[in-house]
Amino acid sequence: MAAPGGAADVPAPPRGDIPMAAAAPSPTPAAQALVPTDDAPSFSAEQADRGRGVFRSSCTECHYSNEFSDRSFKFKWRRRTAGDLFGHISTSMPEDAPGSLELQQYADVVAYILRMNGFETGVGELPADKAALAAISLAPFGN
Numbered sequence: 517m518a519a520p521g522g523a524a525d526v527p528a529p530p531r532g533d534i535p536m537a538a539a540a541p542s543p544t545p546a547a548q549a550l551v552p553t554d555d556a557p558s559f560s561a562e563q564a565d566r567g568r569g570v571f572r573s574s575c576t577e578c579h580y581s582n583e584f585s586d587r588s589f590k591f592k593w594r595r596r597t598a599g600d601l602f603g604h605i606s607t608s609m610p611e612d613a614p615g616s617l618e619l620q621q622y623a624d625v626v627a628y629i630l631r632m633n634g635f636e637t638g639v640g641e642l643p644a645d646k647a648a649l650a651a652i653s654l655a656p657f658g659n
């Protein structure tokens with residue numbers, strides 16, 4: 517019985533010149549996002565006071581205000597922005613009725629929390645706008 521000695525007739529892959537892995541240069545490290553910019557929104561004492569009022573009526577059922585300035589809170593949030601905090605609160609709090617407050621009330625609560633953590637009050641108001649609030653780094657929490 518004759519074995520079909522067929523040499524497989526597979527063409528070898530062409531030996532083209534394979535370029536060395538072209539590493540894309542990354543000129544802008546993400547760490548830049550932590551630098552607060554001059555045009556970051558600021559907030560007034562009135563807004564922070566309003567936020568305290570919102571906090572007392574809508575949050576103290578479950579939270580003590582000092583939970584939001586203690587070490588573990590600072591540690592958790594200091595690499596994020598006020599936009600992240602606003603986003604978190606406005607979509608998941610109060611836990612039993614997420615999103616039930618006006619967006620501006622959530623921004624007011626963020627002002628209150630920033631003040632509790634040593635942010636200086638100034639002029640103007642934090643807008644109820646996650647993207648704009650992302651300009652405020654919470655890195656000072658780490659101090």
Ligand code: HEC
Pocket residue numbers: 570571574575576577578579588589592604605609610611612617625
């Ligand atoms: C019905 C109870 C309840 C109410 C009311 C409530 N929360 Fe919470 N909140 C929770 C619980 C429970 C957690 C923890 C959830 C988790 O970490 O998964 C939490 C977590 C949080 C966190 C994250 C804390 C951290 O360490 O990162 C923030 C900020 C927060 N709440 C803000 C608010 C604010 C502001 C209000 C009022 C507008 C509010 N909460 C109202 C129950 C509540």
